[in-house]
Amino acid sequence: MTTTISKTKMKKITGGCLRALSSLSSSSERNLPSSNSLQVATAFANSIESSSKAEKILRDLAQKISESDRLYYDEAKETLTDGEYDLLRMKFEAVERKFEELRGKFDDGMYSRVGSGRLASSSSNSSFEYKKYKHLSPMQSLKNAFNADEVREFDERVRKSLVEVLPAAALQKVEYCAELKIDGVSASLRYENGKLVRALSRGDGEFGEDITRHVLSSSCRDVPRELGGEGSSYPEVFEIRGEVYVEEDALEKVNERKSANGETPFKNARNAAAGVMRMKEQNVDVPLSFIPHGWGTEGGDRAELFETQIEFYEKCQKWGFSDLCLTRSAISSDLNELFAFHAKTYDLRDTLSHKIDGVVYKINETRLRDRIGSDSRAPKWAIAHKFVADVAITTLKSIEVQVGRTGVLTPVAILEPCELNGATIRRATLHNFFEIERKKIQIGQDVVVERAGDVIPKIIRVATDAERITSEENAKEASSSSSSLGAALGLSSSSSTSSSLNLGGASAYAAPMLCPCCNSLVSRDAEDGMVIRCNAGLKCPAQRTARTTHFASKKALDIRGLAEKQIEKLFETNAIERTSDIFTLEERFYGPNRNEEEMPPVWARYENPAQKKKHEFTKNALNMFAAINDVKTNGVQLAKFIYALGIPFVGEATAKELAKTYKSLDKFKEAAERYHETGSRADEESDVDEKNGIKISLEAVEGVGDIVAKSIANFWSEPNNANEVKRILDNGVKILPVFGGDVSSSSSSSSRTNNNINNNNNKLSNLKVCITGTFTSKSRSEIQRDIERLGGSVSNALAKSTDILLIGENPGKSKLEKAREIAKSKGGRIVLVEGFEQFQKDWLTTMEEDRDDDDDREE
Ligand SMILES: NC(=O)c1ccc[n+]([C@@H]2O[C@H](COP(=O)([O-])OP(=O)(O)OC[C@H]3O[C@@H](n4cnc5c(N)ncnc54)[C@H](O)[C@@H]3O)[C@@H](O)[C@H]2O)c1
Ligand SMILES: [Zn+2]
Numbered sequence: 111m112t113t114t115i116s117k118t119k120m121k122k123i124t125g126g127c128l129r130a131l132s133s134l135s136s137s138s139e140r141n142l143p144s145s146n147s148l149q150v151a152t153a154f155a156n157s158i159e160s161s162s163k164a165e166k167i168l169r170d171l172a173q174k175i176s177e178s179d180r181l182y183y184d185e186a187k188e189t190l191t192d193g194e195y196d197l198l199r200m201k202f203e204a205v206e207r208k209f210e211e212l213r214g215k216f217d218d219g220m221y222s223r224v225g226s227g228r229l230a231s232s233s234s235n236s237s238f239e240y241k242k243y244k245h246l247s248p249m250q251s252l253k254n255a256f257n258a259d260e261v262r263e264f265d266e267r268v269r270k271s272l273v274e275v276l277p278a279a280a281l282q283k284v285e286y287c288a289e290l291k292i293d294g295v296s297a298s299l300r301y302e303n304g305k306l307v308r309a310l311s312r313g314d315g316e317f318g319e320d321i322t323r324h325v326l327s328s329s330c331r332d333v334p335r336e337l338g339g340e341g342s343s344y345p346e347v348f349e350i351r352g353e354v355y356v357e358e359d360a361l362e363k364v365n366e367r368k369s370a371n372g373e374t375p376f377k378n379a380r381n382a383a384a385g386v387m388r389m390k391e392q393n394v395d396v397p398l399s400f401i402p403h404g405w406g407t408e409g410g411d412r413a414e415l416f417e418t419q420i421e422f423y424e425k426c427q428k429w430g431f432s433d434l435c436l437t438r439s440a441i442s443s444d445l446n447e448l449f450a451f452h453a454k455t456y457d458l459r460d461t462l463s464h465k466i467d468g469v470v471y472k473i474n475e476t477r478l479r480d481r482i483g484s485d486s487r488a489p490k491w492a493i494a495h496k497f498v499a500d501v502a503i504t505t506l507k508s509i510e511v512q513v514g515r516t517g518v519l520t521p522v523a524i525l526e527p528c529e530l531n532g533a534t535i536r537r538a539t540l541h542n543f544f545e546i547e548r549k550k551i552q553i554g555q556d557v558v559v560e561r562a563g564d565v566i567p568k569i570i571r572v573a574t575d576a577e578r579i580t581s582e583e584n585a586k587e588a589s590s591s592s593s594s595l596g597a598a599l600g601l602s603s604s605s606s607t608s609s610s611l612n613l614g615g616a617s618a619y620a621a622p623m624l625c626p627c628c629n630s631l632v633s634r635d636a637e638d639g640m641v642i643r644c645n646a647g648l649k650c651p652a653q654r655t656a657r658t659t660h661f662a663s664k665k666a667l668d669i670r671g672l673a674e675k676q677i678e679k680l681f682e683t684n685a686i687e688r689t690s691d692i693f694t695l696e697e698r699f700y701g702p703n704r705n706e707e708e709m710p711p712v713w714a715r716y717e718n719p720a721q722k723k724k725h726e727f728t729k730n731a732l733n734m735f736a737a738i739n740d741v742k743t744n745g746v747q748l749a750k751f752i753y754a755l756g757i758p759f760v761g762e763a764t765a766k767e768l769a770k771t772y773k774s775l776d777k778f779k780e781a782a783e784r785y786h787e788t789g790s791r792a793d794e795e796s797d798v799d800e801k802n803g804i805k806i807s808l809e810a811v812e813g814v815g816d817i818v819a820k821s822i823a824n825f826w827s828e829p830n831n832a833n834e835v836k837r838i839l840d841n842g843v844k845i846l847p848v849f850g851g852d853v854s855s856s857s858s859s860s861s862r863t864n865n866n867i868n869n870n871n872n873k874l875s876n877l878k879v880c881i882t883g884t885f886t887s888k889s890r891s892e893i894q895r896d897i898e899r900l901g902g903s904v905s906n907a908l909a910k911s912t913d914i915l916l917i918g919e920n921p922g923k924s925k926l927e928k929a930r931e932i933a934k935s936k937g938g939r940i941v942l943v944e945g946f947e948q949f950q951k952d953w954l955t956t957m958e959e960d961r962d963d964d965d966d967r968e969e
Contacts, residue, residue, distance in 0.1 A: 151200035168205055240320055243318060245313075253490075272478060295311070297354045298311075298406060301347070304336055309321050324386060330399075332431060399432070472492040502528045509619055517644040557569045645825055666751075667754050693843060773847070876903075877914060884920060
């Protein structure tokens with residue numbers, strides 16, 4: 111395949127302006143049609159039994175189409191979505207195909223023409239009368255294909271019409287030029303002896319309206335007044351046809367300006383381009399661009415002008431037109447390659463500087479085009495392979511609330527089942543409760559469901575009246591035709607009883623106040639104001655596995671052997687019901703009063719499984735019990751305990767700050783309660799320290815802003831949480847007391863001297879330990895745990911702020927040297943400790959005693 115389109119190139123062309131992939135929003139913007147429209151149309155036609163009925167239907171359809179055309183082209187109004195409009199046309203064609211005798215009868219010229227012929231409209235801004243001129247040859251529209259099958263059918267028709275002129279081998283090699291279908295408005299530029307003499311709109315295809323001054327205005331780029339290029343030749347008189355469009359960035363700016371001036375912004379790029387053409391003012395401040403895509407000459411698109419489409423583009427480039435027509439085109443005779451081009455283009459569409467709504471395949475060799483011919487409206491040698499978004503209209507039956515692993519409540523739409531993209535859709539996402547409010551979605555209403563590829567289907571909005579009516583009609587039509595096709599409606603109501611379309615009786619939806627899983631109070635999260643959350647993380651069944659896993663994780667309580675899998679099993683087997691239960695596991699299953707029969711199967715190793723007796727524990731289980739006991743006997747740091755609670759937005763760093771500030775769980779909880787009562791800090795001025803009897807407000811803690819404070823207050827205001835924390839402590843978990851100087855200076859390492867290390871009861875509190883070399887008695891991670899449990903921290907790198915260097919066997923030379931240097935330097939305060947035994951003696955054994963003291967103090 112000769113392809114010139116590439117991702118890097120596209121990016122380069124568009125100046126690297128990579129837009130967020132808002133695939134669905136962009137598709138819903140213009141309401142792209144459904145891929146099974148043709149099926150729907152065929153089913154519709156097949157359901158008509160008599161010619162007289164068909165006549166009536168054709169008349170109705172022609173009328174609807176003409177009316178939509180008039181509104182669309184004359185007044186830039188869309189009463190139908192493009193998808194619906196296209197479906198009407200397809201139905202018309204399908205009925206004509208089935209009832210040959212009626213062909214052309216209702217095609218009263220209106221239908222077969224392109225557009226409606228007029229740019230001027232009754233709207234106040236454009237009462238301007240345009241001069242009309244005849245095109246050299248008719249300007250046509252394009253036929254559409256909405257899926258690969260329809261393209262294949264087109265290809266078959268093309269090759270069939272060439273059978274007589276081409277030998278089989280050549281027929282196989284017939285090539286298509288694939289190019290982007292730009293979503294703008296078409297224009298025709300008449301050049302005489304290389305000079306631009308007139309620009310015309312497409313009009314009704316035969317006559318166009320004079321838009322020369324619009325095209326020549328300073329805001330229209332890309333249109334050469336004179337065909338340039340040294341030594342290049344051009345036909346004496348001919349027309350270059352192409353698309354006038356507005357680039358996305360330009361549209362954004364124009365719309366911003368319009369909004370600021372209180373004007374209605376343009377709906378989309380096509381609308382903007384059409385709008386500019388309808389403006390009286392000469393120099394309209396909307397930058398227009400132009401890309402050529404065809405030509406016209408007396409007597410048709412005569413082949414002798416250009417041998418191939420690509421040759422035309424090469425010449426355009428030389429003459430001074432944008433080279434995008436060339437660089438974004440590809441040639442191939444293989445349909446699969448064309449489809450790959452289509453898919454790639456679809457993926458890249460949001461990186462382009464302008465909107466596209468599909469890809470156009472054209473027979474590349476122009477002499478073949480005459481053989482294939484055209485009908486009144488479009489050439490038979492080209493087809494637009496449109497981008498489709500699969501949408502369906504169905505009824506929103508109810509809204510289910512799901513509780514995620516982190517407590518976030520999400521609404522899920524329960525739908526009247528509908529067929530979409532070959533799948534039956536029963537549920538769809540609604541994103542969040544605020545979207546429901548914003549989009550005014552109510553239970554019982556008809557809504558538009560969209561699904562692209564494998565993406566989870568989503569509700570994009572409430573169906574419009576027009577959509578409901580079309581969908582109702584489709585449902586009726588389908589029910590009288592084959593049922594399987596009826597079920598495959600693209601834009602159809604899935605309501606089996608089509609009369610029950612919910613125009614009335616819809617009821618407003620109120621977001622839940624209680625968690626559907628545990629009945630605890632929910633809060634509106636301050637994250638971005640969009641999240642509703644259950645706060646009872648430690649108790650809520652939906653969250654308990656995730657929360658307990660976090661609670662036991664390394665950075666929290668570090669209970670080895672208690673990973674997610676085990677925790678899940680424990681909950682499943684009812685060995686535990688809530689987080690606090692893990693601290694009674696041993697007693698219940700391992701201690702003297704253990705209940706062997708209820709032994710959680712994860713850990714039981716039965717001698718005789720049938721009897722469920724005489725089990726022994728797996729090694730994992732024993733490790734886990736040891737780790738749980740560790741927490742109970744050695745205690746946990748307050749910071750780690752706070753972090754373990756899994757309060758949204760309270761990470762390790764914030765937990766440390768909170769621990770440092772409040773020094774006890776109770777004080778922390780009190781601050782949260784105070785915040786909950788007053789809504790913010792009690793006294794703006796007073797957040798300095800507690801010794802002087804001043805309560806420190808949450809917001810005074812470093813790293814705690816509005817969002818975090820609110821989250822902490824929410825956590826403690828939920829009684830389930832307070833109870834659960836109490837149970838954890840009652841079950842034997844000890845929180846180590848926090849020592850240390852005054853709060854305001856405790857974070858500055860400069861205040862820590864060897865002196866104050868020694869004065870500190872908890873010697874390792876706030877000290878940085880660096881470890882080098884290996885140790886035989888303990889692993890590094892075990893040592894690290896010991897240090898951290900006693901309030902110290904371990905860092906790999908040696909820095910000036912390091913307090914202790916623990917030296918093992920084969921220590922790193924550079925670390926040693928650096929440490930010695932620091933120790934010798936003025937103010938250097940690093941302590942070098944050789945061997946774990948020494949370290950234990952100096953720093954850990956005394957801590958054991960300290961801890962015993964602590965225990966006494968707590969009681
Ligand atoms: N919503 C409504 O009420 C309503 C009413 C009328 C028309 N419409 C929309 O307009 C469409 C019909 O308009 P149309 O006749 O302009 O057809 P079209 O826009 O679907 O396709 C034909 C046009 O595509 C343009 N085009 C862009 N890139 C091209 C390329 N590389 N090669 C050739 N042509 C290219 C040309 O201007 C050509 O005239 C409908 O399919 C529908 O989507 C909507
Ligand atoms: Zn809950």
